[in-house]
Amino acid sequence: MEVILENAILDKMLDPVTRCLTPAVAKEIAELRADVLTQARIDELAAKCNESALTDAEKREYQAYIEAIDLIGILQAKARGLLANLSNNS
16 A cells, blocks of 8 residues: 555656656657666566565665666656657647
8 A cells, every 4th residue: 555655646746747758758768678687687686586585685676676667667657648648639
């Protein structure tokens, strides 16, 4: 429940950012993906997490990735929504 509330607050706080996006920037944000090395590290940490084998430092690192992914996910959803509105109004 706490994560849902945090994401809802973050979503609301990012509304002004969304209004600043151009279609080109929105498209770039919507298509963002982690580079190969970063994705491999996230996958490695996720596997270790599933095995309850993360060190304290790895737990902090993995949590930072999760928080970044949540933020990027919200931005991507907003960017996709903006693009959908633009295409519906065309």
